[in-house]
Each structure stands twice: as structure tokens, then as C-alpha cells.
Amino acid sequence: MKKQMYYKLLALTKEEIDILEGADVNQSLYTDDVDFIVDSNKLLTKNKLIDIRKHPRFVHFPEHKHNFIELIYVYKGSFRQVVNSQKLTLKEGELIFLNQQISHEVLPSEYRDIAINFIIKPEFFNYILTFLDNDNIICDFLLTTLYTNDARAEYLYFKVSQNKEIHETIDKIMWELYKPSTMSEATIKLLVGLLLIELAKNSDSIEGYSANDYEKKLVLDTLNYIDTNYKTATLYEISDKLMQPHYKLSRIIKKYTELTFNELLQEKRLSKAAELLKSTNLPISETAQSIGYENLTYFYKIFKEKYNKTPKKYRDTVS
Structure with a gap:
């Protein structure tokens, strides 16, 4: 598997052939925006939340941002980039997470330098x-x-070039994306979860993290609470847990997320409902109850507002 993957990645892509013949980076492959903000819709097929592509070699990739979370993994050789004016050279086996606000440019690489871009839509991480x-x-x-x-x-930035378990997990994720099967979607979610756990266990290898301030930590604790208690979560309960007046916590949440507590809770519940409709045969009424909605009419209304489809039509579309 590993040798087959290596030769597949080593082969020149059409984009790389054009570059070797003198072409610059074709920005239309990545965005329709005047600003160079790489668009996930250009790189992912419809309804897909995660995919990989080899980063084009031999060319200076100009400064850009992206509207998705990017994970760059150095499969072979090295990978040179400038992130927020800081030059970083990633070695083989290292990886870096970039958020949507980051600005970076990539310096030209050689034939045997292979870097993999993981394009990940934010909702994948729910x-x-x-x-x-x-x-x-x-x-x-x-x-x-x-x-x-x-x-x-x-x-x-994860300096984990010597961590065999992390490399094997990434290889498995790449293989599932390159050679998808009927169970690949579930397998990829489990493997990415495992990858994040392994990376978290190696926190001493992480560089470039910015600590959160006090208010931001309150928001993160609230979001964690919603993630794990979405069926029964209330603003008053999390306010008590965090020992904050509910009106103060509500203001802080709105300040950082531009959404109210109830709006965040609804987003979480509806994303969970969409996941259940896609991956289970649970009746729609039971799906609504399992995420905290007893009023089926109200559930239908807000689901259609978010997804432009009734729950039944959504299930029919994605199944």
C-alpha cells in the first residue's frame, strides 16, 4: 500500500506539468474571488467534507488564505512556507494545522518533496x-x-517526525480518501479522531499556539458544554457551572461568536440531526426527540430553514 501510494504521489500532475512548461499558479483552479482566498468548493466534490490533494511542486504559491481548515502533512522530503511573515521548514513526517484567518505562501519544492493538503470543511469536526x-x-x-x-x-505546528503511530494513522486516512469504499466515511471520521488524540498526547511537540484570554476560555467551555449536552443544555446550567451571571456569559458568547447561546445550541442540534438522518434509519420523530426537540412541527420548520429541505427530502438526497 505504502509503495503504491508513494509512486502515485511522485507522478507529475497536469498542473505540475504546466508549471514545468513555464505556467504560473492558475488561481482560477482555487478561487473565483478577487482576493486569493482558496475556496473549498473548488477542491471538494458536492457533499464531501474532507479530501486530500498533493500540493503542487516547483512553483512559488503566492500568499493566500482559505475558507476551510487546512492540514499540511509532509509525506516525503521537506516543505517550505512563510506563515504570517515567519519562514517555516517542515521536515518529513511533520504537519501543521492552519485556521481560516491565517495567511501563508509556499516556496518552490523539488521533485521528491511531497506535501499533502487535507482540505477540511469546519462542519467535519462537529x-x-x-x-x-x-x-x-x-x-x-x-x-x-x-x-x-x-x-x-x-x-x-506538530514536530512529530519520529512518531510512527501518527504516520501510520495518516497513511490510513490517505488510503481511505484515495481508495474509498462503502465504509470509508465512517472510517475516516474514526481515524481523524484517533489522529487528533495521538497529536494531543504529544502536546510537547506543538509550536505556534496562542493562549486564550479569560473571556475566550469561557466561550470555549460553553461550546464544549453544548457539544456534549446538546439535548438538555441551557444557558442557566452552564452559567452555574462556570460561576458566571447568565446575562454576562450571554454577552460574552455573543461578542465572540456573533450568535446567542440558543442559536449555537440550535446549530449543534441541527447538525446532529443531519448526521443522524444521513447515517441511521431512525424515524424522523425519534431523531427530533434524540436531539432535544419534542415539538415535531417546530423541528421541521427550523430544519428546512437551515438546509432548504424537509428532513425526509434531506435523507432521500444524502442516502
């Missing part, structure tokens, strides 16, 4: 976060990236 403990550097990074309105650019 399920994955349940694998992680609340007091966790990766969990904090993801929750900040997914739910808060903090414009600060952040990245996590």
Missing part, C-alpha cells in the same frame, strides 16, 4: 470533537476556529 477532552490544546484551537469571532490568525 463529530470529531466528541473524541477530545475539554482541556486540550487541539480542542481549543478547533473550537476557536469553528465558533468564535476572533480574527487572530493561528496555527499548530
